[in-house]
Amino acid sequence: MQQPAAGDRSAAVPSLYPSQASLAADLHHTHRVIEDPEWSLATVPHLTELCLQHIIHNFEKNPILDRLLPEHQRKVLDRLSTGLPLAVTANLISDEEYWKKCCTERWPVCDISNYGDSWKRMFFERHLENILKCFIPNTTDPNQVLELIPLCKDYVRKLEVDQFLPPVQVDQKEERDDLSDTGSDFGFGEVSMNHYNLGVLITALPHLEELHLTYGVKDCGMNFEWNLFNFTRQDCRNLAVAVKMCHNLKVFKLTRSKVDDDKTRLLVRNLLDHPCLVEVNLSHNLIRDKGAQAISKLINRSRLKTLNLCNNQIHHLGAQALAGALAENSTLTSLNLRLNCVEDKGGEAIGHALLTNTTLKFIHLGSNNLSEPTATLFSQVLAQNTTLTSINFSCNHLGPDGGQQLLDGLADNKTLTEFDLRLAEVGDETEYLIHQIVWANREVARRGSLQHPPTKLL
Numbered sequence: 001m002q003q004p005a006a007g008d009r010s011a012a013v014p015s016l017y018p019s020q021a022s023l024a025a026d027l028h029h030t031h032r033v034i035e036d037p038e039w040s041l042a043t044v045p046h047l048t049e050l051c052l053q054h055i056i057h058n059f060e061k062n063p064i065l066d067r068l069l070p071e072h073q074r075k076v077l078d079r080l081s082t083g084l085p086l087a088v089t090a091n092l093i094s095d096e097e098y099w100k101k102c103c104t105e106r107w108p109v110c111d112i113s114n115y116g117d118s119w120k121r122m123f124f125e126r127h128l129e130n131i132l133k134c135f136i137p138n139t140t141d142p143n144q145v146l147e148l149i150p151l152c153k154d155y156v157r158k159l160e161v162d163q164f165l166p167p168v169q170v171d172q173k174e175e176r177d178d179l180s181d182t183g184s185d186f187g188f189g190e191v192s193m194n195h196y197n198l199g200v201l202i203t204a205l206p207h208l209e210e211l212h213l214t215y216g217v218k219d220c221g222m223n224f225e226w227n228l229f230n231f232t233r234q235d236c237r238n239l240a241v242a243v244k245m246c247h248n249l250k251v252f253k254l255t256r257s258k259v260d261d262d263k264t265r266l267l268v269r270n271l272l273d274h275p276c277l278v279e280v281n282l283s284h285n286l287i288r289d290k291g292a293q294a295i296s297k298l299i300n301r302s303r304l305k306t307l308n309l310c311n312n313q314i315h316h317l318g319a320q321a322l323a324g325a326l327a328e329n330s331t332l333t334s335l336n337l338r339l340n341c342v343e344d345k346g347g348e349a350i351g352h353a354l355l356t357n358t359t360l361k362f363i364h365l366g367s368n369n370l371s372e373p374t375a376t377l378f379s380q381v382l383a384q385n386t387t388l389t390s391i392n393f394s395c396n397h398l399g400p401d402g403g404q405q406l407l408d409g410l411a412d413n414k415t416l417t418e419f420d421l422r423l424a425e426v427g428d429e430t431e432y433l434i435h436q437i438v439w440a441n442r443e444v445a446r447r448g449s450l451q452h453p454p455t456k457l458l
Helices: 020-035 047-057 070-079 096-106 119-133 172-182 199-203 233-245 261-271 289-300 316-328 343-354 372-384 399-409 428-451
Strands: 158-161 210-213 251-254 279-281 306-308 334-336 362-364 390-392 418-420
Touching (some): 233 261, 261 289, 289 316
């Protein structure tokens, strides 16, 4: 082999340019690395992270939370799906952020101030309400409600159900044959129209304090029928028994449900001497004088503070019964009789009761066909009563003389801060002068509250 000649420097120095063969090899190698689907710049996750991923992935089958460190619990809760079965999450997860996520993903409007500032309470109350609103007797499986009770009973404090669906109607001939066999004392068709019985549910909710119900169907559109809005006698019996057993109930509202005198008396019979009830709302029903007489017994055999009988059919006999109870009562602070027809005989009876009553602060007698005699008696009430802070006489026919009587009675009154006389025909000047007196009383009350703010209980 021939050796390079001495001084031949070109032979001793390697080439500065790679050969074609080496370039091809490098390109081929680089191309293979980029296309490798397993190749990644990310580092291998920590073992802790792998364990948390496994817990989240298998949470439904093996829920592990309480044994984790707080920072690990936070990571798990942030990643958990809101679609997990409630049987897994209800009594295990108390974290409010998780339940907030469940609420906001399900409902576009969420105001937790109506739920004691608790997202978990909001979720379970609204979830239970939705099930009740969509429950169809004889069609929906009752276990949908029964299986939810142990999961939600510790969190439900209020139920607002503004719809109860009736059973699906069967063929009329078949239904008539069934009724003839049963010999029921109900009217035709009423047996099949009974709604879901709340008894089992209500008695199983130990913390239930408020119950707001409306027996009817929303958004029925062209399928409207009157029997969709029928609060049956059996419904009333079931509800009355359930409410009686709900010992912690404080607020009971049954509105827009066609409650008549017989049903009112049945309800009242089961509410007498209730240990906690402080508010009853039976507005927008069909209550007449006999129903009002029954309610008058409830006023003095309970701890009622608020009673709303707005938009019923109460006349002077019913108002006189309520007035008799009011004269002896020492707990009721608010009475709403708007949109009835108590007339002057009823208005005067209530006025006489307020001459001795020392607890009522608010009374609404708007749209009751009242006139000057009632205004004359209430002028005495304004002069003597030092408890009333709000009176509403709107949409009556008090007249100019009645307005003047009220103005005279207000001369020395220092407690009334609201007096609604709109459309009461008292005259513009009289209404203005009354407004000035009431406004002055309100300003004095406001300044007093600023100087002596109410103390908050710890």
